[in-house]
Amino acid sequence: MWDKKKLLTIDELSRKDIELILETSGILEPHASKGKLQLCRGEILANVFFEPSTRTEKSFQAAMHRLGGDVIMHKDPGSSREKGESKLDTLRVLEQYSDIMAVRDPETYSLQQYAETLALPIINAGDGSNEHPTQALLDLYTVLKEKGSMENLSIVFTGDLKFGRTVHSLIKALRKFPGNRFFGISPETLELPVDLKGGDYEEILFEDMYGIRPDIVYATRIQKERMVSWAGEKFSYEINNDVLRKLPSTARIMHPLPRVNELNPEIDSDPRVIPFKQVKYGMVVRMALLALMLGHEKELPSQGLSN
Amino acid sequence: MWDKKKLLTIDELSRKDIELILETSGILEPHASKGKLQLCRGEILANVFFEPSTRTEKSFQAAMHRLGGDVIMHKDPGSSREKGESKLDTLRVLEQYSDIMAVRDPETYSLQQYAETLALPIINAGDGSNEHPTQALLDLYTVLKEKGSMENLSIVFTGDLKFGRTVHSLIKALRKFPGNRFFGISPETLELPVDLKGGDYEEILFEDMYGIRPDIVYATRIQKERMVSWAGEKFSYEINNDVLRKLPSTARIMHPLPRVNELNPEIDSDPRVIPFKQVKYGMVVRMALLALMLGHEKELPSQGLSN
Amino acid sequence: MWDKKKLLTIDELSRKDIELILETSGILEPHASKGKLQLCRGEILANVFFEPSTRTEKSFQAAMHRLGGDVIMHKDPGSSREKGESKLDTLRVLEQYSDIMAVRDPETYSLQQYAETLALPIINAGDGSNEHPTQALLDLYTVLKEKGSMENLSIVFTGDLKFGRTVHSLIKALRKFPGNRFFGISPETLELPVDLKGGDYEEILFEDMYGIRPDIVYATRIQKERMVSWAGEKFSYEINNDVLRKLPSTARIMHPLPRVNELNPEIDSDPRVIPFKQVKYGMVVRMALLALMLGHEKELPSQGLSN
Numbered sequence: 044m045w046d047k048k049k050l051l052t053i054d055e056l057s058r059k060d061i062e063l064i065l066e067t068s069g070i071l072e073p074h075a076s077k078g079k080l081q082l083c084r085g086e087i088l089a090n091v092f093f094e095p096s097t098r099t100e101k102s103f104q105a106a107m108h109r110l111g112g113d114v115i116m117h118k119d120p121g122s123s124r125e126k127g128e129s130k131l132d133t134l135r136v137l138e139q140y141s142d143i144m145a146v147r148d149p150e151t152y153s154l155q156q157y158a159e160t161l162a163l164p165i166i167n168a169g170d171g172s173n174e175h176p177t178q179a180l181l182d183l184y185t186v187l188k189e190k191g192s193m194e195n196l197s198i199v200f201t202g203d204l205k206f207g208r209t210v211h212s213l214i215k216a217l218r219k220f221p222g223n224r225f226f227g228i229s230p231e232t233l234e235l236p237v238d239l240k241g242g243d244y245e246e247i248l249f250e251d252m253y254g255i256r257p258d259i260v261y262a263t264r265i266q267k268e269r270m271v272s273w274a275g276e277k278f279s280y281e282i283n284n285d286v287l288r289k290l291p292s293t294a295r296i297m298h299p300l301p302r303v304n305e306l307n308p309e310i311d312s313d314p315r316v317i318p319f320k321q322v323k324y325g326m327v328v329r330m331a332l333l334a335l336m337l338g339h340e341k342e343l344p345s346q347g348l349s350n
Numbered sequence: 351m352w353d354k355k356k357l358l359t360i361d362e363l364s365r366k367d368i369e370l371i372l373e374t375s376g377i378l379e380p381h382a383s384k385g386k387l388q389l390c391r392g393e394i395l396a397n398v399f400f401e402p403s404t405r406t407e408k409s410f411q412a413a414m415h416r417l418g419g420d421v422i423m424h425k426d427p428g429s430s431r432e433k434g435e436s437k438l439d440t441l442r443v444l445e446q447y448s449d450i451m452a453v454r455d456p457e458t459y460s461l462q463q464y465a466e467t468l469a470l471p472i473i474n475a476g477d478g479s480n481e482h483p484t485q486a487l488l489d490l491y492t493v494l495k496e497k498g499s500m501e502n503l504s505i506v507f508t509g510d511l512k513f514g515r516t517v518h519s520l521i522k523a524l525r526k527f528p529g530n531r532f533f534g535i536s537p538e539t540l541e542l543p544v545d546l547k548g549g550d551y552e553e554i555l556f557e558d559m560y561g562i563r564p565d566i567v568y569a570t571r572i573q574k575e576r577m578v579s580w581a582g583e584k585f586s587y588e589i590n591n592d593v594l595r596k597l598p599s600t601a602r603i604m605h606p607l608p609r610v611n612e613l614n615p616e617i618d619s620d621p622r623v624i625p626f627k628q629v630k631y632g633m634v635v636r637m638a639l640l641a642l643m644l645g646h647e648k649e650l651p652s653q654g655l656s657n
Numbered sequence: 658m659w660d661k662k663k664l665l666t667i668d669e670l671s672r673k674d675i676e677l678i679l680e681t682s683g684i685l686e687p688h689a690s691k692g693k694l695q696l697c698r699g700e701i702l703a704n705v706f707f708e709p710s711t712r713t714e715k716s717f718q719a720a721m722h723r724l725g726g727d728v729i730m731h732k733d734p735g736s737s738r739e740k741g742e743s744k745l746d747t748l749r750v751l752e753q754y755s756d757i758m759a760v761r762d763p764e765t766y767s768l769q770q771y772a773e774t775l776a777l778p779i780i781n782a783g784d785g786s787n788e789h790p791t792q793a794l795l796d797l798y799t800v801l802k803e804k805g806s807m808e809n810l811s812i813v814f815t816g817d818l819k820f821g822r823t824v825h826s827l828i829k830a831l832r833k834f835p836g837n838r839f840f841g842i843s844p845e846t847l848e849l850p851v852d853l854k855g856g857d858y859e860e861i862l863f864e865d866m867y868g869i870r871p872d873i874v875y876a877t878r879i880q881k882e883r884m885v886s887w888a889g890e891k892f893s894y895e896i897n898n899d900v901l902r903k904l905p906s907t908a909r910i911m912h913p914l915p916r917v918n919e920l921n922p923e924i925d926s927d928p929r930v931i932p933f934k935q936v937k938y939g940m941v942v943r944m945a946l947l948a949l950m951l952g953h954e955k956e957l958p959s960q961g962l963s964n
Contacts, residue, residue: 077756079699085386087415098750101729105754108701108727113415115408127574128608136405136607139630140412142384267741300750301742323753392693394722420722422715434881435915443712443914446937447719449691 045335049158051167053176053212058219061183067331068184068324070345075109075327082339083112089141092168093119093130094149098300098322099168099177103145106329115140131157138163143337146170164336172208177332178299179212181325182261186217188324189295189317190258195222199252201280202228202263202305204235209299210263211239218243226255228280233269249280253289260290261297262305283307287315297321352642356465358474360483360519365526368490374638375491375631377652382416382634389646390419396448399475400426400437401456405607405629406475406484410452413636422447438464445470450644453477471643479515484639485606486519488632489568493524495631496602496624497565502529506559508587509535509570509612511542516606517570518546525550533562535587540576556587560596567597568604569612590614594622604628659949663772665781667790667826672833675797681945682798682938684959689723689941696953697726703755706782707733707744708763712914712936713782713791717759720943729754745771752777757951760784778950786822791946792913793826795939796875800831802938803909803931804872809836813866815894816842816877816919818849823913824877825853832857840869842894847883863894867903874904875911876919897921901929911935 045063050056056064074080088107092100095118104114117137119130130148134157137144143164146154151171158165169175187193198217200210204227214235217223225244227235234246252260262282282296287310290296298306298318310316334343352370357363363371381387395414399407402425411421424444426437437455441464444451450471453461458478465472476482494500505524507517511534521542524530532551534542541553559567569589589603594617597603605613605625617623641650659677664670670678688694702721706714709732718728731751733744744762748771751758757778760768765785772779783789801807812831814824818841828849831837839858841849848860866874876896896910901924904910912920912932924930948957 077700085416085418086384087412097731097747101731101751101754104729105701108729109699111699115411115415117404117408127610132608133404135626136629137408139626140408140633301746303741319749319753322750326754392723392725393691394719422718422722424711424715434917439915440711442933443936444715446933447715447940 045340048164048336050165050176050332050336051154051158051170052174053179053216056176061180061216061219064180064328064331064335065184065187067335067340067343068327070343071109071330071334072327074344075323075330078109080109080344081111082334082342082344083107083110083337086112086143086337087141088112088114088333089117089137089144090114091117091134091137091144091146094147094169096147096169098325099147099175102322102325103166103168103329103333106326106333109326109330110333112333131160134161143333166332166336169208172206175208175212177325177329178209179216180332181321181328182209182213182297182299183216184324184328185295185297185317185321186259189320193217193220193223196258197224197226197255198259198261199226199228199247199255199257200235200261200263201249201282203233203265203269204229204263205233206266206269207263210235210261213261214239214244226252226257228252230265233265256291257294259295259297262302263299264301264303264305280305281307282310284309287313290315352647355471355643357472357483357639357643358461358465358477359481360486360523363483368487368523368526371487371635371638371642372491372494374642374647374650375634377650378416378637378641379634381651382630382637385416387416387651388418389641389649389651390414390417390644393419393450393644394448395419395421395640396424396444396451397421398424398441398444398451398453401454401476403454403476405632406454406482409629409632410473410475410636410640413633413640416633416637417640419640438467441468450640473639473643476515479513482515482519484632484636485516486523487639488628488635489516489520489604489606490523491631491635492602492604492624492628493566496627500524500527500530503565504531504533504562505566505568506533506535506554506562506564507542507568507570508556508589510540510572510576511536511570512540513573513576514570517542517568520568521546521551533559533564535559537572540572563598564601566602566604569609570606571608571610571612587612588614589617591616591620594620597622659954662778662950664779664790664946664950665768665772665784666788667793667830670790675794675830675833678794678942678945678949679798679801681949681954681957682941684957685723685944685948686941688958689937689944692723694723694958695725696948696956696958697721697724697951700726700757700951701755702726702728702947703731703751703758704728705731705748705751705758705760708761708783710761710783712939713761713789716936716939717780717782717943717947720940720947723940723944724947726947745774748775757947780946780950783822786820789822789826791939791943792823793830794946795935795942796823796827796911796913797830798938798942799909799911799931799935800873803934807831807834807837810872811838811840811869812873812875813840813842813861813869813871814849814875814877815863815896817847817879817883818843818877819847820880820883821877824849824875827875828853828858840866840871842866844879847879870905871908873909873911876916877913878915878917878919894919895921896924898923898927901927904929 090103107114138161145166145168147168148170151173154167154170204210226247228249296316300318397410414421445468452473452475454475455477458480461474461477511517533554535556601622603623607625704717721728752775759780759782761782762784765787768781768784818824840861842863910930914932
């Protein structure tokens with residue numbers, strides 16, 4: 044039974060919560076295209092982005108539309124902020140117009156503070172370098188759908204493991220399930236933060252990956268500014284046809300997108316390469332969260348209450 | 351019976367018109383959140399802002415969605431204007447796509463001119479320093495809801511009374527009802543325009559307010575440029591816990607938002623402080639106007655025709 | 658029977674295809690205002706504009722809403738493109754969220770390439786100087802509605818016939834129907850490209866137009882940059898009351914908009930001047946295309962399946 048009004052961090056979700064979200068995602072996935080669901084008809088999502096993000100913003104919007112609801116978009120810098128209004132006042136205004144809110148804010152931990160004042164359900168759509176819990180949930184759903192389980196997996200992470208928020212959240216989330224082992228491939232300057240390392244985590248070289256026969260290779264982008272201090276090795280983590288040939292047929296290549304040079308487009312047609320599936324699953328997981336947080340758990344289609 | 355196709359100024363509304371709008375607002379208010387009204391299903395509002403305004407734009411959008419309708423947003427500068435198109439041509443294009451239009455234009459009196467050419471219903475969402483009639487109506491609805499009446503009230507206005515469009519409109523509107531008395535608190539350079547003063551209007555000092563035991567204190571923002579010429583007194587109109595303590599428990603503190611320093615956030619939890627309620631009422635009043643101007647007066651929910 | 662998944666050029670449409678689109682437009686036109694059609698309920702249009710275009714973007718949006726569907730808008734430059742993402746990756750992301758896509762791209766022939774990768778139905782909303790097939794279709798529908806036929810007509814084109822994409826497409830489209838004759842009025846530097854001329858095409862002077870007694874005068878804008886090299890004759894193609902007086906009462910004046918000096922506003926009330934009707938017809942034709950390409954041919958209202 045879902046009872047949370049806020050989703051701010053992946054940590055606050057129990058294993059049971061996560062399983063309910065993913066189960067609900069499974070129920071809603073068949074309605075994720077050309078759907079006629081009316082679960083959220085007449086309800087309004089306020090989609091508030093104090094920092095741009097095409098992918099996440101559109102994903103929430105599409106999720107709400109797939110459920111039959113409407114969306115109000117607010118992108119900063121808006122006119123009122125220019126007149127000196129605080130972000131919290133802007134959110135309190137939008138609260139009057141909506142039933143649920145997704146908020147992205149470049150300021151770390153800001154969501155926590157907003158959620159104390161706002162009465163409506165609120166979902167963290169990324170707060171600075173802190174959290175992006177819906178990304179972690181979509182990654183989990185992808186793993187579950189593609190590997191049939193979230194346990195006893197070998198997951199290799201490549202790229203920027205220091206600042207990569209999605210990597211941190213996914214490792215935290217997968218640790219709620221037993222038997223998973225993690226491997227990191229990164230320049231020394233971009234290693235996983237010490238507090239996230241553990242007995243289940245190992246640093247390896249790119250070519251060590253083949254011996255591990257990973258279930259998942261999760262590639263991430265290294266930002267340009269950080270590449271400069273890492274010249275010489277540049278692009279050495281590119282996954283192309285050569286790399287794919289040495290990976291097992293059961294491996295899956297994930298990437299949170301946007302990609303730059305990490306995944307060569309030549310591999311796009313390989314069924315093991317699934318970043319665009321992740322995008323679709325992201326919409327599905329957000330449908331599940333919106334439905335649950337708006338109190339529609341008892342009206343889900345499989346329980347016969349949709350039209 | 352509603353028969354107006356245009357809402358351009360508050361003056362053109364009779365007392366009867368205003369009462370019908372506020373009565374309709376009362377009927378629609380219960381449907382203003384998680385509503386399933388389908389009154390305007392299949393109808394399109396063109397929301398045209400030649401000047402930015404987060405609050406008003408989103409309020410109209412949410413109002414239309416709450417009624418089951420769709421919204422097309424147009425914000426200038428658009429691409430066609432860059433190609434040399436006149437604003438009127440832009441509006442005539444958008445007219446082909448919509449059933450009703452809300453227009454904000456920084457040019458004073460421009461709406462009057464547009465309305466002569468356009469055939470569809472049109473609502474003034476603010477034309478320069480001239481009028482902003484839906485703001486006046488939401489203020490009236492707030493007064494009615496909070497005080498139970500629009501008659502025999504004492505209303506104190508603070509801040510910029512010279513350029514404050516909302517103050518002018520509200521005074522004009524409240525004069526349609528008997529027994530109201532108005533009090534102005536402002537720097538000398540920002541006094542109420544002479545043609546708006548009258549026997550029911552008095553200039554007072556901030557500390558005189560307590561003796562009046564006002565029903566409403568309506569605070570407004572002084573724009574930065576105007577503050578410069580008014581140094582020394584700066585922030586002396588701030589309403590904080592000290593001020594609230596000296597006001598009666600029946601007083602209500604209103605503000606059109608955005609606020610800067612006029613209302614100290616420490617008073618936000620006092621039930622007498624209601625600027626965010628005004629925001630909600632603004633959506634409700636706009637729902638009423640859209641429903642009436644689109645010809646749905648006979649299908650309002652209380653009359654049994656909604657689903 | 659409609660079976661096309663892509664609409665990229667006007668040339669790929671047979672005469673039969675065009676007739677089906679225009680017939681469907683005729684069926685849907687009565688539902689183009691205050692419509693309650695639910696043909697596309699639960700379906701999402703991704704409206705992707707890598708170059709701004711108020712008119713076309715809003716037209717597609719309104720068309721989808723009139724059919725009961727939802728819309729996701731993407732305007733470049735978006736955040737992800739700034740992070741180095743290719744346009745194709747952006748489109749593949751949006752594909753996950755939607756059921757059909759309209760794309761405008763300033764790069765000529767780019768649509769062809771995107772359509773090879775994307776699996777969902779895609780409509781060209783203008784690709785550089787190449788094609789803008791929905792504009793040609795709306796012009797055809799306008800001709801059919803206003804003249805009752807698309808055959809044996811005399812059509813005069815004025816303005817920039819060299820770069821005017823809409824002129825090229827309309828001539829190509831009208832050549833699919835017998836008996837049409839075309840006349841071009843332009844500065845020498847802006848003549849129709851040689852490969853578009855033919856036995857049915859003649860260059861004339863502005864004053865020759867009256868003798869022809871044209872069915873249609875199709876005026877287009879000359880862009881400022883091109884006007885410079887054409888000083889002296891500037892504005893000599895203006896259609897005003899003087900010109901209208903010498904044209905037959907059965908003539909129709911069309912213009913793709915935005916206009917600058919080509920149509921004097923003094924003629925706007927003459928029923929022969931129909932650019933804003935074209936705008937309305939544009940929405941209708943796009944409704945037809947969306948309905949057909951989303952597979953709803955068998956559920957069109959006249960066939961009794963709407964509500």
